Amino acid sequence: MPDQKRIYFIGSNISHAITNTIHNDVAATIGYTNWRLEAIDIPDVTHDDTLIKGKLHGPKFAGAVITMPHKLAIIRYLDDVDEIVSLVGACNNIYPVIAGTESKLIGTNTDWIGIRECLLRLDRESRPNNAINDEETKSGFIVGAGGASRAAIYALTRHLSVARIYIVNRDIDEVQTLVNDIKTRYQSRRTPIPEIIHLQTPEQARNINHFPYYGIGTVPDYPPTTDEEITARDTLHSLLARGNSEGGRRAVFLDMCYKPRQTRNLVAAKMYGWVTGEGVDVVTYQLKEQWRLWAGEEEMARRARQIADLL
Structure with a gap:
């Protein structure tokens, strides 16, 4: 035809x-x-x-x-x-x-639209009585530093008032490229630049002062095999383990990966008590x-x- x-x-x-x-x-x-x-x-x-x-x-x-x-x-x-x-x-x-x-x-x-809408829905599920104050939602974390992480940063900073973002990623150079790219792009458009911090070890994740309320996974669901990948996984688990131990609150975690629908990171987040969202929801939004x-x-x-x- x-x-x-x-x-x-x-x-x-x-x-x-x-x-x-x-x-x-x-x-x-x-x-x-x-x-x-x-x-x-x-x-x-x-x-x-x-x-x-x-x-x-x-x-x-x-x-x-x-x-x-x-x-x-x-x-x-x-x-x-x-x-x-x-x-x-x-x-x-x-x-x-x-x-x-x-x-x-x-x-x-359009990734940022799916991320924003999913996090807002999870936010409503997490605090039906508006029990979390604005200060607690000013930090977030992202797993990964590739293309999808950039949309996640945009959604968090421009639409959810997050000013501090922790990155969990195996590759130091990839994170530095992300930080430099975001700084250059946001500066040239007179957009407030978020504070981006690379968490490289489980100890760093355990010792942060401002705990993230929002979490977003942006990487495929592959089992860790290298030392760097295993360290990144353990760093994420340290972050997740601490997430709901303060004040009884329930933070939210969204994984953009949808193969399988219940990824390793989603399973871990649920185990530690986080409110979770699946990648298929990002697509439909x-x-x-x-x-x-x-x-x-x-x-x-x-x-x-x-x-x-x-x-």
């Missing part, structure tokens, strides 16, 4: 992902029966320029979802990015915009914004209720 459209799902080890089915369900629900999602499972987008360029600039292109580990590398293929990507430094969504006789590829980030960008503002205003019924 000449009017067939494709939404490309670009990532690594993605055969399990809910994205593979949910966007086809949305397309069918809103009457876009000629739109289909096509998964592109590739370990490194920069190793196959022909594949990526051909798909994104092909006549069937309607939009794309970008997942781990390509949220940084994919930016090189875009014609432009919006203000969010400029600030966050990571892209998980691409949509076409017609400029004259050409179609340009624009990158944005993003749906309406993604389809608004792909199908257009006016169309999605008419179809918004139908998509909401899927959530």
Whole structure:
């Protein structure tokens, strides 16, 4: 069919992902029966320029979802990015915009929307009687320092008033790159820069003065094998173990990974009494914004209720 459209799902080890089915369900629900999602499972987008360029600039292109580990590398293929990507430094969504006789590829980030909405829901579950004061919610922590961590920082700092963020990550250089990148991007846009602290040992996690109320996992669920990975796991467990020992409060932890749905980090957080949220929830909270960008503002205003019924 000449009017067939494709939404490309670009990532690594993605055969399990809910994205593979949910966007086809949305397309069918809103009457876009000629739109289909096509998964592109590739370990490194920069190793196959022909594949990526051909798909994104092909006549069937309607939009794309970008997942781990390509949220940084994919930016090189875009014609432009919006203000969010400029600030966050990571892209998980691409949509076409017609400029004259050409179609340009624009990158944005909707991960932060899913993160924000999930944490707000968990927040309501954690403190139904508003028992936690504002000072306690000014710190958070993130597991990982890749592309997804940047969206997590944006959600925490711009929408949840978190000013101090602890990072648990095996690679010191990766964390320093993250810190430098955030500082440069936030400074250039006159945005308040969060305090970012790398927790490198379990002892450091046990001895922090400002305990985080929000926690976000942004890494795949792989068992630790190297010394650095084992230390990072133990550091996280020290952080989680201390989380609900002060004042009887229940902090919240969201894992963006969804294979398996109950990741090792989620299981650990539950064991220590945290209120937890799954990665599939992050995906579903993003749906309406993604389809608004792909199908257009006016169309999605008419179809918004139908998509909401899927959530």
